[in-house]
Amino acid sequence: MMEHSPVDPLVAPEEQAAEAALRPSRLDEFEGQPRVRDQLSLVLAAARHRDSTPDHVLLSGPPGLGKTTLAMIIAAEVGAPLHITSGPAIQHPGDLAAILSGLVEGEVLFLDEIHRMSRPAEEMLYLAMEDFRVDVIVGKGPGATAIPISIPPFTLVGATTRAGLLPSPLRDRFGFTAQLDFYEVEDLTGIVTRSAAKLDVELDADSARLIASRSRGTPRIANRLLRRVRDYAQVNADGRVDVALAKAALELYEVDELGLDRLDRAVLEAICAKFAGGPVGLSTLAISVGEETETVEEVAEPFLVRQGFLMRTPRGRVATPAAWAHLGLSAPPGAPGGPRPSGDEGPDLFS
Numbered sequence: 001m002m003e004h005s006p007v008d009p010l011v012a013p014e015e016q017a018a019e020a021a022l023r024p025s026r027l028d029e030f031e032g033q034p035r036v037r038d039q040l041s042l043v044l045a046a047a048r049h050r051d052s053t054p055d056h057v058l059l060s061g062p063p064g065l066g067k068t069t070l071a072m073i074i075a076a077e078v079g080a081p082l083h084i085t086s087g088p089a090i091q092h093p094g095d096l097a098a099i100l101s102g103l104v105e106g107e108v109l110f111l112d113e114i115h116r117m118s119r120p121a122e123e124m125l126y127l128a129m130e131d132f133r134v135d136v137i138v139g140k141g142p143g144a145t146a147i148p149i150s151i152p153p154f155t156l157v158g159a160t161t162r163a164g165l166l167p168s169p170l171r172d173r174f175g176f177t178a179q180l181d182f183y184e185v186e187d188l189t190g191i192v193t194r195s196a197a198k199l200d201v202e203l204d205a206d207s208a209r210l211i212a213s214r215s216r217g218t219p220r221i222a223n224r225l226l227r228r229v230r231d232y233a234q235v236n237a238d239g240r241v242d243v244a245l246a247k248a249a250l251e252l253y254e255v256d257e258l259g260l261d262r263l264d265r266a267v268l269e270a271i272c273a274k275f276a277g278g279p280v281g282l283s284t285l286a287i288s289v290g291e292e293t294e295t296v297e298e299v300a301e302p303f304l305v306r307q308g309f310l311m312r313t314p315r316g317r318v319a320t321p322a323a324w325a326h327l328g329l330s331a332p333p334g335a336p337g338g339p340r341p342s343g344d345e346g347p348d349l350f351s
Contacts, residue, residue, distance in 0.1 A: 022195045022223050023069045032187035036178040044077050055175025056156040060163035064220030065180040067159035071110035080106045087116035096121045097134050105152035114158035115165040129173045182217030201230045202240040210246050214259040267300050271319040279316030
């Protein structure tokens with residue numbers, strides 16, 4: 001199978017290689033997401049029964065939940081080559097035409113961050129998905145000519161972290177769509193245990209569950225924390241991991257009992273300590289913690305909102321009473337969720 005591995009410029013090559021080694025290769029090895037797994041299994045089995053290429057598949061959900069892994073599994077299950085690219089890499093129709101014309105029959109094309117593809121390329125993709133054809137425009141102005149080029153049947157697997165940005169004409173052309181949800185601790189415990197076996201890490205059940213409980217419902221984070229705990233055990237112990245060692249390792253890497261890391265706490269501390277609980281605008285908040293707005297909005301905020309520590313309001317971000325309590329702080333009078341000043345009858349965000 002020819003495979004082009006995805007490259008994340010924010011992740012070191014050795015970390016990417018470690019993540020790839022821990023990915024399940026078959027659908028029956030994919031833990032968690034039982035609804036998606038069962039539905040996708042049926043789609044692939046029906047395609048094999050008809051001896052045809054599977055329908056196009058759209059996978060949506062936050063980063064780290066297994067969209068790339070599922071694309072690799074789809075290719076493995078149907079015994080087809082896999083080609084991986086991303087939306088930002090396709091900014092012109094010619095970029096897409098070059099990729100599509102190079103596909104072989106039955107190949108799986110994984111298009112990550114599909115919502116970031118340019119609109120002209122997106123319109124070319126419509127025709128390719130439905131009719132397995134692309135029209136290449138030769139020339140300019142009134143003399144321009146469209147040359148149709150047939151492409152072999154293929155399966156497009158699109159992945160997006162922001163399904164709402166996909167236009168309806170593109171979304172409707174997928175035969176199967178799946179929304180990946182955050183994982184339960186039990187599923188993550190199984191993933192940590194399986195990964196530990198692949199890494200030759202001696203890990204007891206309680207330690208696996210501890211790592212899973214601090215992984216924010218995300219397999220990628222669970223595997224990353226496992227590798228850091230392994231490093232700690234190899235340097236500071238005999239390589240065996242117990243609960244006390246796992247806690248010490250995670251404390252060193254600033255991951256607390258709820259899974260909040262340095263950035264999460266920096267965001268909460270900025271809102272509470274610098275802006276009296278909010279509301280505070282996203283750009284101001286990002287500057288105060290020394291991060292890009294996209295990092296705060298896409299990395300920290302979803303988890304903090306899901307944990308009930310942060311609210312997004314029309315006026316800005318607001319810390320909840322749970323955030324003050326988690327930081328060991330008391331909300332001052334007048335702060336959202338704090339005691340009401342005497343005589344203040346204004347609206348309460350948390351009432």
